[in-house]
Amino acid sequence: MPLRPAYALAALAALSASARADSLPVHAVIDQHVDAAITAAGVSPAPPADDATLVRRLTLDLVGRIPTPAEADAFVTSADPDKRAKLVDRLLASPGFVRHQAAQFEAMLAPEGGRRSGALGDYLRTALAAGKSWDRVYRDLLLPDDTDATMKGAADFLKARVVDADRLTNDVSVSFFGVNVSCAQCHDHPLVKDWTQDHFYGMKAFFARTYDAGGTVAERGFGQVKYKAHKGSEKVAGMMFLTGSKLSDATAREMTKDEQKAEKELIDRAKKEKKAPPRPAFSARAKLVEVSLADGNADFFARSIANRMWHRFFGSGLVNPLDQMHSENPPSHPELLAWLADDTAEHGYDLKRLVRGIVMSKTYGRGSRYPTEATPDRKLFAVAQLKPFTPLQLATSLKIAAADPAQFEGKKAADVEKQIEQLEAAGRGFAALIAQPTDNFQVGVGEALLFSNGDRVAKEFLTDGPGTVLAKAKALTDPKAAVALLVRTAYGRAPTAAESAALVAYVERRGTRPADAYRQVLWALVAGPEFRFVY
Amino acid sequence: MPTPTPESFRPSADLSRPVINLSVALGDRPGRAFFGCSDFKVYEADLAAAKVEFTELHAAHGSYVTGVAFAAGSVVSGAYDGKLVWWDAAARRVVRTVDAHAKWVRKVIASPDGTLIASVADDMVCKLWNARTGAVVKELRGHAAQTPTHFPSMLYGVCFSPDGRKLATCDKVGKVVVWDTASGNQVGTVESPGMYTWDAVQRLHSIGGARSVAFSPDGRYLAVGGIGKIGNIDHLEGKARVEVFTVADGKSHWVWESDKYKGLMNRLAFAPDGSWLLAAGGAGEGHFEFLDVAAKRAKRQDKLTMHTHDFAHSADWSTVVYAGHNRVVVHKTA
Amino acid sequence: MLPKFFPGSAAHRVHRRGFLGAAAAAGVAADMTGLSVLGSPALAAELRRTQKRVILLFLAGGASQLETFDPKPGAPTGGPFRSIQTDVPGVRISELMPKLATRMKDVCLVRGLNTRIGDHGGGAKLMMRGRRDEANLRYPDLGAVVAREMGKPDSQVPDYVTFYTQTEGRGMTPGDSGFLGARYAPMELTTNNTPEFIRRLDSINDADHRERAELRDLLGRDFVQGRTSDTLGSHAEAYGRVRGIMGSERLFDVSQESQATRDKYGPTQFGQQALIARRLVEAGVPFVRVARAWWDSHGQNFETHQEMVPELDHVMSTLLDDLKDRGLRDDVMVVTLSEFGRTPNINASLGRDHFASAWSMSMTGAGAKGGAVWGRTDARGQTVTHEEVNAANLFATIYAALGISPHKNYYVGSRPIPLVDPGAEPIAALIK
16 A cells, blocks of 8 residues: 555645756745745744844754854854855854754654663764765664774664664654654554554564674564454564555565574674674665665655754744654645755755755744734744753853853864863763753753752852853943843843843842852843743 | 482472472371472372372361471471461371461471471461470560561571471571570571662562571581572572571581572471581572582582472481472482 | 733733643643633632542552452462451451551452553553553643642642652653643652752852842743743743742651651651651642552562561551541542552462453542442452453542543643543442
8 A cells, every 4th residue: 555645746746847956945945835825824924033043043053052152243243144154054064063963863863761872972973974964874773884983883773672673663663754653553543544554564574683682783584574463363564665665575484494593603603703793685674774765765764854854943843743744644835845855865865955955044034023912823934933952952051151251252263162062061961950852842840940959050050260251240340241241141142221220230239249149140041031942 | 327419319200289389298107298288288198109199188277388297196287377287197187276376387397306396487486386285385586576677577497406406597687596495595696698688779678588497417507598689679580598607606607609590498408417408499490409518519409390498308318309389399319 | 939921911821821731731721611710719719628639659560469459368379368357348358458457448449450551661651641642642640630630820839749769660650741741740759758959059048049030030021022832831830830849848858747647657768758748738739659669579479568568558557547637538539559460370489470450459538439349350360350440440430539520621732632531431339
């Protein structure tokens, strides 16, 4: 049963007529489709975000932190008409982009609540730094090669799941194809026609031969998946990709005694040499990689990554939830999603191209404030959405907000970059105390208590020793200048008149204790909503 | 009569039973054995017969029959109902039921001369009974009712010295008390806390305990059987363990932990010449070991087909009867 | 301590939704046929007076029904412990629970649970929620629902507290508010009996602590103007609750109780945490779970239960008496529950394994009918022969006995989500 959703067929048909790859830049295509839907809905989009907001948003979204005051000022005061493109290109080229991307993908791929060894993160950083495309990363994760140094740590994805083939099947489907078929394990999905037991077990057949060979991941050359159909008898599941393309293959059977013996010998030898056993002549997993990326089938792969990257920068996907990409849950902009998927595929799954297109769009550059109460439907992307910080974004940004701006001035860009990297590393411990945001994320009272009464926040971010912004504030004789300094490092802007008055009054009420006063002001700034969200 | 060597014991019978055989005693005739079982009944079997049958002697108990002894012409049994029952072998009927203990009886043994019965129970008392009349002779109190973490403790094991002049009792937390039989006075204690695992962090309860004791014939050693430290106390996954003390100074002479088997050592008995100590027990599976206490090494370690709760042996050790989970196994040296 | 937004502003709208607890996640809204606390102070007072609360004694690891509430002495599967007569004619429980035996006329017993899931994680999730999660919908558990239904919007005490000190199984059963969001997420007490970060640091005085928080609120006011976000509301709410929760620190301090009371509960951790639970519900906390781990006696089942059941007997009896003495019997329900029971079959290590086909739970107080017994198992305890109960019907009964309609709907987006699985009904015989 073919699985290509009807909406995708229509969109592709439309595409063949319209201009495809290369004639329009990505950002223009985005704006074209989004604007058309906004106009059709009869609503007005939010005005564009101002420069201070934009530099903050781009720095957070691309390199995972707030800009330093110097970076923010440079952008705001520049008169260069191309400053946005230049900022974007600079950030995309920086090591910070690699680290932030790697962290985002690590959160996406790491097992829920599982203890992460860190090896997967190492792999992602190496791979993204080397410019590996998304299909290459996918291939590395599903077919890790211990002998290839560039793949070090890639095996972790399989290792963490090898004991549970059902979980492995579903995690791959969710992460790479946007499809959560776990319901279809026990019966045809009650709500989604597309997903039947055949689909779940058809996918599982690609993974059922993978097993733990005493610490390394190995794969049998033969195997068969049987399952009990919800109503009725036992069935044999042949390998079938989500599109319905079945694969017949001679290895879909149980092993003979001789084959088992030969395999055992291979494993024992590999154990002795402390290596993974060699891949079998027919590898079901390799077949999946091949089939899923083949023309005609690659829509799932391409659409899923396009949707995920959209979600990452806009706060919600063109399809929501991210793992429910099926015909009963169509995208808000079907043609746009199809175009982005196709464009990404045609450019070798180079994510930088897609990301650049997204962040250069007018859509992305809209403000997050809406002038009236009647906010347009989120699906129109007429207003920028607030995105809660990830734990690493929060920790690193706190470090930057707490630092004397002079720390980042008068230095070579490479040195500042190194400094930032060190701040990130130093903040990891605190980051572990903050929850990773999910869709419909709620900040718990535990976080508020941590900030209000936790020793760690005080010790790591609110100290006033040398090199800190609090030391500098203390040394200023004019409270107005001091509070403006703190607002600048925390929020990247000048305080409003009302804010300045309130903050100065707060400080003056603590006349004999300026150090305490400034510490508390900085706390109030970084514990506030303006610091907690990408806006 | 020369003491058989460990190697000379060979399996002779392996009998399937629908119940858990918790205790065993040999009777006055070769092959005659009595079993206390999980169906609350006491059985007799003639193990010398061509076809062994288990005959029910009585169902006077209200729970698991964890101890059985043969003395003064009676089969004396104790159970989780707190009672001791005397079944007269000549009259072939129950002649006496005593409300012996306030809590669950764990073991019942006869003194070497057959005049006394000793019972231990989770009321933490060891009682000595006149084997013939059933009158209580002594009540020995020396074990704490609660563990150090305020939970109820258990009194698992008891044994007489071969000359009957001493007794030893052992409990959940690994405390062993040595008594003078005649006076009922404590003559010493030893501690084998390695038998007891209290998990404060993961599961907040305990497991293990000192399950069995035995005096060496020369009176030099006191062996304590149990289990080693356990990581996951949901299972009996610690090493089978025996600790041997020198009676004179109460010091630990040897701690033996099996490199082959896990589980509880439920029963111990020394060879008449003291050249080995037989231990048996199990976890999910069963095993037995012959240990050379003086030389501090295991002479033989082998499987039994079931978790073994008890064993009994003929005076000449030509026959050993192992009682356990759904099976009775007989070893012979002849 | 709540920020004051002027009516008419978008911020006010966000805050009001948060205030009702409704905007906690993706536009969850209460069934608007229900009462609005904001509507009437008299109504609010009435609700406060009749607010039902729950203490869940979660016997983590799977306590054996055969060694507690459904003994089968003499059966091949019955084990060595006998049964004793209780103060309810015809009802006998394990000899390991002599104290509860004289209190069973207040206890409502369910013996016919058949819940089918025999692994710790799946079983715990099922028994904490009364249902299984869907692939893309996480249900709130019992604690979150009770917190939502019984908690006060401006609560100065936590709504949902859970004690789980032992490490075994802890990761499998965290409290979970599902789609109700972080507002109803539990306060998890693991290493200590006092919540973390509940006490003001020495480096700041109380006036500064308060004014610093007000400054934070003030600075945020402009920011929220014209901005809508589900998460934004939760951020404000979280900070809004800090001072109140700090004020409830003494509730967690057992030294506030007389030595006599503390001695009554006994020296074990379970007893002390049950005492804290009583203090919490007395102060209005709607739901407290005290997890007593770890009952998973695959080996030595009888030794383990001989050790642990008397503690349960003592602590639960003490707690029931204490609640009664303090006039809380009608308002506080004490529930005992596990993720499943244990096999009638006894394995070679004298253990029992996981068993979800026929097991027991109990509930005492509030609307639970004391002395009622529902469900019968066969002579060996292997199957339920009468009045079988699944997780959904159990939860329908619990909610009904608390005065919560199990057919009430929450909404995720526009999708109505009833509190219990459709078709599940409360068992009338178990409700007063």
